[in-house]
Amino acid sequence: MSNQTKQHTWQQIITQWQDSDLSAAAFCRNQSVNYEQFYYWKKKLSTHASQGDKKTSLQLSSGFTRVTQVEHHAQTNDLSLNLPSGISISGLQSNNIHLLGDILRQL
Template sequence: MTPTEKVHFWQQQINDWEVTDLSGNAFCKQQSLIYHQFVYWRQKLTSGKDYPKQAPAATGFTRVISSAPRIGVDAGDADGLTVSLPGGVSITGLHAGNIELLGAVLRQL
């Protein structure tokens, strides 16, 4: 299939999907399409249209952000690691001397 043919094929699939009440995944199953290809082409061909973004799947991991030490603060006086949990809960002041406490807290959640 030429690149132009691919564009036409996927544009037709997107157009067909838009008139259904099916989710993208259900449409792909019904049409024997590969879902990640459908998503790729939908994003590529419909940029600027407002389609609801699917929520990212929960992975069990969280983002850890390292911040630079504050100017004028001695490394020994730094706040240490801060862990932010869903719901706005933060655990701050973690360092090598109390890191085991984090494990104990998280096991209780």
């Protein structure tokens, strides 16, 4: 199987996962997909896609994403988090920040 065919196959698998409501581990178990290979291709395809997109957040080699403060016209104390995958989490405040860990574990 050529690298281009593998890349296309894994892109389809990752798209199916994104369309599901499952965690990556649960999806891999249900689809009999090797989790380590899934993670490798997810990262590889994500990195490959972000190299062509200048607007994508910078993903550092440590796996962390650079966080920047965005100025809003309306005064608010809400926290917003934009992930490289395009997912945006907003409305977090000091009284519900504990939910962020629960949300991120589901991704």
